Amino acid sequence: MSKKILEINNLSKQFIVRRNIYTKSRIDAVKNISFGVYPKESLGLIGESGCGKTTTANMILRLVEPDEGSIKFFGMELTELDEQSMRKLRKDIQIIFQHSSAVLDNKMTVEELLREPLRIHKIVSISEENREVTKLLNMVGIASSERLKFPGQLSGGQNQRIIIARAIATRPKIIVCDEPMSALDVSVQCQILNLLIKLKKELKLTYLFISHDIKVVRFLCERIAVMYRGEIIEKGDTEQVLKRPKHNHTRELIAAELGLGD
Ligand SMILES: Nc1ncnc2c1ncn2[C@@H]1O[C@H](COP(=O)(O)OP(=O)(O)OP(=O)(O)O)[C@@H](O)[C@H]1O
Ligand SMILES: [Mg+2]
Secondary structure, three states: OOOOOEEEEEEEEEEEEEOOOOOEEEEEEEEEEEEEEOOOOEEEEEOOOOOOHHHHHHHHOOOOOOOEEEEEEOOEEHHHOOHHHHHHHOOOEEEEOOOHHHHOOOOOOHHHHHHHHHHHOOOOOHHHHHHHHHHHHHHOOOOHHHOOOOHHHOOHHHHHHHHHHHHHHOOOOEEEEEOOOOOOOHHHHHHHHHHHHHHHHHHOOOEEEEEOOHHHHHHHOOEEEEEEOOEEEEEEEHHHHHHOOOOHHHHHHHHHHHOOOO
8 A cells, every 4th residue: 555644643632621610620532543544545533422533633733732642744743843834734634624604704705715725825826716716616516606605695515515615725635524514414415425525536635534424434435443432443444344343332333323233
Protein backbone atom coordinates (compact mmCIF):
# COMPACT_ATOMS: atom_id res chain seq x y z
CA MET A 1 0.00 0.00 0.00
CA SER A 2 1.15 3.57 -0.66
CA LYS A 3 2.36 6.03 1.97
CA LYS A 4 -0.14 7.33 4.53
CA ILE A 5 -1.57 10.83 4.10
CA LEU A 6 -2.44 11.05 7.75
CA GLU A 7 -0.86 9.12 10.59
CA ILE A 8 -2.18 9.37 14.13
CA ASN A 9 -0.14 7.85 16.95
CA ASN A 10 -1.06 7.51 20.62
CA LEU A 11 -3.34 10.54 20.55
CA SER A 12 -5.11 11.46 23.81
CA LYS A 13 -7.36 14.20 25.14
CA GLN A 14 -8.88 14.69 28.56
CA PHE A 15 -11.44 17.30 29.46
CA ILE A 16 -11.82 18.60 32.99
CA VAL A 17 -15.45 19.29 33.75
CA ARG A 18 -16.70 21.10 36.81
CA ARG A 19 -19.50 19.09 38.42
CA ASN A 20 -20.29 21.68 41.10
CA ILE A 21 -18.41 24.40 42.97
CA TYR A 22 -16.39 21.81 44.92
CA THR A 23 -15.70 19.01 42.48
CA LYS A 24 -14.23 18.60 39.06
CA SER A 25 -14.14 15.41 37.07
CA ARG A 26 -11.96 14.19 34.26
CA ILE A 27 -13.28 12.82 30.99
CA ASP A 28 -10.98 10.66 28.90
CA ALA A 29 -12.51 11.79 25.59
CA VAL A 30 -9.77 10.16 23.49
CA LYS A 31 -7.38 7.56 24.91
CA ASN A 32 -4.19 6.66 23.16
CA ILE A 33 -5.58 6.09 19.67
CA SER A 34 -3.55 5.27 16.57
CA PHE A 35 -4.64 4.94 12.94
CA GLY A 36 -3.59 5.96 9.45
CA VAL A 37 -5.37 7.11 6.30
CA TYR A 38 -4.05 6.17 2.87
CA PRO A 39 -4.41 8.21 -0.35
CA LYS A 40 -7.77 7.88 -2.14
CA GLU A 41 -9.36 5.74 0.55
CA SER A 42 -12.28 6.46 2.83
CA LEU A 43 -11.64 5.46 6.41
CA GLY A 44 -14.78 5.26 8.51
CA LEU A 45 -14.53 6.20 12.18
CA ILE A 46 -17.56 4.73 13.89
CA GLY A 47 -18.85 4.40 17.42
CA GLU A 48 -21.66 5.35 19.76
CA SER A 49 -22.44 8.91 20.77
CA GLY A 50 -19.80 10.39 23.07
CA CYS A 51 -17.07 7.87 22.20
CA GLY A 52 -14.65 10.61 21.05
CA LYS A 53 -15.12 10.87 17.27
CA THR A 54 -15.56 14.65 17.04
CA THR A 55 -12.76 15.26 19.55
CA THR A 56 -10.49 13.19 17.29
CA ALA A 57 -11.52 15.23 14.22
CA ASN A 58 -11.05 18.50 16.10
CA MET A 59 -7.56 17.48 17.20
CA ILE A 60 -6.55 16.69 13.61
CA LEU A 61 -7.66 20.20 12.61
CA ARG A 62 -6.05 21.54 15.82
CA LEU A 63 -9.38 23.04 16.85
CA VAL A 64 -8.77 21.13 20.07
CA GLU A 65 -5.20 20.78 21.39
CA PRO A 66 -4.18 17.18 22.04
CA ASP A 67 -2.69 16.35 25.45
CA GLU A 68 -0.40 13.71 24.04
CA GLY A 69 0.40 11.97 20.79
CA SER A 70 1.37 12.65 17.25
CA ILE A 71 -0.55 13.72 14.12
CA LYS A 72 1.51 13.43 10.97
CA PHE A 73 0.28 14.82 7.65
CA PHE A 74 2.52 13.62 4.81
CA GLY A 75 5.14 13.03 7.51
CA MET A 76 4.84 16.59 8.90
CA GLU A 77 4.12 16.77 12.64
CA LEU A 78 0.99 18.93 12.99
CA THR A 79 1.09 19.20 16.78
CA GLU A 80 4.26 21.27 16.50
CA LEU A 81 2.98 23.77 13.92
CA ASP A 82 2.21 27.36 14.90
CA GLU A 83 -1.18 28.89 14.18
CA GLN A 84 -0.12 30.57 10.95
CA SER A 85 1.31 27.40 9.41
CA MET A 86 -1.75 25.49 10.53
CA ARG A 87 -4.00 28.08 8.87
CA LYS A 88 -2.18 27.56 5.59
CA LEU A 89 -2.64 23.82 5.92
CA ARG A 90 -6.42 24.18 6.23
CA LYS A 91 -6.38 24.28 2.43
CA ASP A 92 -5.12 20.69 2.37
CA ILE A 93 -7.15 19.34 5.31
CA GLN A 94 -10.77 20.35 5.02
CA ILE A 95 -13.62 19.52 7.36
CA ILE A 96 -17.34 19.14 6.75
CA PHE A 97 -19.46 19.39 9.89
CA GLN A 98 -22.92 18.18 10.69
CA HIS A 99 -24.67 21.52 11.04
CA SER A 100 -24.03 23.31 7.78
CA SER A 101 -26.43 26.19 8.35
CA ALA A 102 -24.52 27.19 11.49
CA VAL A 103 -21.25 27.35 9.53
CA LEU A 104 -22.35 29.47 6.56
CA ASP A 105 -22.43 33.24 6.96
CA ASN A 106 -25.99 34.21 6.15
CA LYS A 107 -24.91 37.66 4.96
CA MET A 108 -22.92 36.18 2.09
CA THR A 109 -24.37 34.98 -1.20
CA VAL A 110 -23.60 31.51 -2.54
CA GLU A 111 -21.19 33.09 -4.98
CA GLU A 112 -19.36 35.03 -2.26
CA LEU A 113 -19.20 31.91 -0.10
CA LEU A 114 -17.42 30.06 -2.88
CA ARG A 115 -15.13 32.95 -3.83
CA GLU A 116 -13.92 33.18 -0.23
CA PRO A 117 -11.83 29.95 -0.02
CA LEU A 118 -10.58 30.50 -3.59
CA ARG A 119 -9.27 33.93 -2.64
CA ILE A 120 -7.94 33.13 0.86
CA HIS A 121 -5.90 30.21 -0.45
CA LYS A 122 -5.11 31.80 -3.83
CA ILE A 123 -6.45 28.83 -5.77
CA VAL A 124 -7.16 30.74 -9.01
CA SER A 125 -6.56 34.30 -10.20
CA ILE A 126 -9.35 36.85 -9.61
CA SER A 127 -10.21 36.85 -13.32
CA GLU A 128 -10.76 33.08 -13.18
CA GLU A 129 -12.91 33.11 -10.03
CA ASN A 130 -16.24 33.39 -11.81
CA ARG A 131 -15.57 30.38 -13.99
CA GLU A 132 -14.30 28.39 -10.99
CA VAL A 133 -17.46 29.19 -8.98
CA THR A 134 -19.62 27.95 -11.89
CA LYS A 135 -17.54 24.78 -12.08
CA LEU A 136 -17.85 24.14 -8.33
CA LEU A 137 -21.61 24.72 -8.37
CA ASN A 138 -21.91 22.32 -11.26
CA MET A 139 -19.85 19.68 -9.45
CA VAL A 140 -22.06 19.74 -6.36
CA GLY A 141 -25.34 19.86 -8.31
CA ILE A 142 -26.43 23.45 -7.58
CA ALA A 143 -27.93 25.42 -10.47
CA SER A 144 -25.90 28.48 -11.42
CA SER A 145 -29.11 30.52 -11.06
CA GLU A 146 -28.88 30.03 -7.27
CA ARG A 147 -25.58 31.88 -6.98
CA LEU A 148 -27.04 35.16 -5.75
CA LYS A 149 -29.12 33.53 -3.03
CA PHE A 150 -28.26 33.56 0.69
CA PRO A 151 -27.95 30.37 2.79
CA GLY A 152 -31.24 31.17 4.53
CA GLN A 153 -32.99 31.00 1.14
CA LEU A 154 -31.73 27.48 0.44
CA SER A 155 -32.71 24.05 1.74
CA GLY A 156 -30.60 22.11 4.26
CA GLY A 157 -29.42 19.78 1.49
CA GLN A 158 -28.46 22.70 -0.77
CA ASN A 159 -26.54 24.32 2.08
CA GLN A 160 -24.67 21.09 2.69
CA ARG A 161 -23.77 21.06 -1.05
CA ILE A 162 -22.37 24.59 -0.67
CA ILE A 163 -20.32 23.43 2.34
CA ILE A 164 -18.99 20.55 0.23
CA ALA A 165 -18.22 22.95 -2.66
CA ARG A 166 -16.25 25.18 -0.25
CA ALA A 167 -14.35 22.15 0.99
CA ILE A 168 -13.38 20.92 -2.48
CA ALA A 169 -12.64 24.47 -3.71
CA THR A 170 -9.18 24.38 -2.12
CA ARG A 171 -8.35 21.02 -3.73
CA PRO A 172 -7.69 19.34 -0.39
CA LYS A 173 -5.58 16.25 0.16
CA ILE A 174 -8.04 14.94 2.74
CA ILE A 175 -11.55 15.85 3.87
CA VAL A 176 -12.64 15.05 7.41
CA CYS A 177 -16.41 14.54 7.33
CA ASP A 178 -17.99 14.66 10.78
CA GLU A 179 -21.51 13.22 10.49
CA PRO A 180 -22.06 15.28 7.33
CA MET A 181 -25.57 13.97 6.71
CA SER A 182 -27.06 13.35 10.11
CA ALA A 183 -28.88 16.70 10.30
CA LEU A 184 -30.67 16.03 6.99
CA ASP A 185 -33.83 14.16 5.97
CA VAL A 186 -33.26 10.54 4.98
CA SER A 187 -33.92 11.14 1.26
CA VAL A 188 -31.51 14.08 1.23
CA GLN A 189 -28.91 12.05 3.17
CA CYS A 190 -28.89 9.59 0.30
CA GLN A 191 -28.31 12.35 -2.28
CA ILE A 192 -25.43 13.84 -0.27
CA LEU A 193 -23.88 10.39 0.17
CA ASN A 194 -24.05 9.85 -3.59
CA LEU A 195 -22.50 13.28 -4.14
CA LEU A 196 -19.61 12.45 -1.80
CA ILE A 197 -19.04 9.17 -3.65
CA LYS A 198 -19.15 10.90 -7.05
CA LEU A 199 -16.67 13.58 -5.93
CA LYS A 200 -14.38 10.96 -4.43
CA LYS A 201 -14.14 9.28 -7.84
CA GLU A 202 -13.91 12.48 -9.89
CA LEU A 203 -11.38 14.27 -7.70
CA LYS A 204 -9.62 11.20 -6.26
CA LEU A 205 -10.46 12.43 -2.77
CA THR A 206 -9.49 10.90 0.55
CA TYR A 207 -12.03 10.94 3.37
CA LEU A 208 -11.87 10.41 7.09
CA PHE A 209 -15.56 9.75 7.48
CA ILE A 210 -17.07 9.98 10.96
CA SER A 211 -20.47 8.45 11.51
CA HIS A 212 -22.50 6.30 13.82
CA ASP A 213 -24.42 5.02 10.78
CA ILE A 214 -22.84 1.70 9.86
CA LYS A 215 -24.93 1.40 6.69
CA VAL A 216 -23.50 4.64 5.32
CA VAL A 217 -19.97 3.73 6.33
CA ARG A 218 -20.33 0.29 4.73
CA PHE A 219 -21.38 1.93 1.48
CA LEU A 220 -18.60 4.51 1.40
CA CYS A 221 -15.57 3.24 3.32
CA GLU A 222 -13.04 0.59 2.39
CA ARG A 223 -11.74 0.44 5.97
CA ILE A 224 -13.18 1.25 9.37
CA ALA A 225 -11.96 1.94 12.88
CA VAL A 226 -14.35 1.36 15.75
CA MET A 227 -14.19 3.66 18.79
CA TYR A 228 -15.54 2.86 22.22
CA ARG A 229 -15.16 5.12 25.25
CA GLY A 230 -12.25 7.05 23.76
CA GLU A 231 -10.34 4.04 22.44
CA ILE A 232 -10.09 2.34 19.06
CA ILE A 233 -11.15 -1.18 19.84
CA GLU A 234 -10.71 -2.60 16.35
CA LYS A 235 -9.93 -1.58 12.80
CA GLY A 236 -9.57 -3.20 9.42
CA ASP A 237 -11.23 -3.90 6.10
CA THR A 238 -14.90 -2.80 6.43
CA GLU A 239 -16.50 -6.08 5.34
CA GLN A 240 -14.13 -8.15 7.45
CA VAL A 241 -14.81 -6.12 10.59
CA LEU A 242 -18.56 -6.15 9.99
CA LYS A 243 -18.71 -9.87 9.18
CA ARG A 244 -16.25 -11.02 11.82
CA PRO A 245 -16.16 -8.41 14.60
CA LYS A 246 -13.58 -9.23 17.25
CA HIS A 247 -14.87 -7.02 20.01
CA ASN A 248 -18.15 -7.47 21.86
CA HIS A 249 -19.01 -3.83 21.58
CA THR A 250 -18.56 -3.89 17.77
CA ARG A 251 -20.98 -6.84 17.68
CA GLU A 252 -23.51 -4.87 19.71
CA LEU A 253 -23.10 -1.82 17.47
CA ILE A 254 -23.65 -3.92 14.34
CA ALA A 255 -26.62 -5.73 15.84
CA ALA A 256 -28.24 -2.43 16.82
CA GLU A 257 -27.67 -0.81 13.42
CA LEU A 258 -27.92 -3.65 10.94
CA GLY A 259 -29.75 -6.32 12.88
CA LEU A 260 -26.80 -8.66 12.23
CA GLY A 261 -24.12 -10.18 14.41
CA ASP A 262 -24.74 -12.41 17.43
N1 LIG B 1 -15.18 20.89 25.17
C1 LIG B 1 -15.49 19.86 25.94
N2 LIG B 1 -15.49 19.97 27.29
C2 LIG B 1 -15.78 18.93 28.09
N3 LIG B 1 -16.11 17.69 27.64
C3 LIG B 1 -16.14 17.51 26.31
C4 LIG B 1 -15.83 18.57 25.39
N4 LIG B 1 -15.94 18.10 24.13
C5 LIG B 1 -16.30 16.80 24.25
N5 LIG B 1 -16.42 16.44 25.55
C6 LIG B 1 -16.75 15.10 26.07
O1 LIG B 1 -15.85 14.18 25.49
C7 LIG B 1 -16.51 12.97 25.15
C8 LIG B 1 -16.36 12.71 23.65
O2 LIG B 1 -17.13 13.68 22.93
P1 LIG B 1 -17.21 13.74 21.35
O3 LIG B 1 -17.95 14.97 20.99
O4 LIG B 1 -15.84 13.60 20.80
O5 LIG B 1 -18.06 12.43 21.02
P2 LIG B 1 -18.66 11.91 19.62
O6 LIG B 1 -18.20 10.51 19.44
O7 LIG B 1 -18.35 12.88 18.55
O8 LIG B 1 -20.22 11.89 19.93
P3 LIG B 1 -21.48 12.15 18.94
O9 LIG B 1 -21.66 10.87 18.13
O10 LIG B 1 -22.62 12.36 19.88
O11 LIG B 1 -21.17 13.34 18.10
C9 LIG B 1 -17.94 13.12 25.61
O12 LIG B 1 -18.05 12.56 26.89
C10 LIG B 1 -18.14 14.63 25.66
O13 LIG B 1 -19.10 14.97 26.62
MG1 LIG C 1 -19.57 14.07 17.28
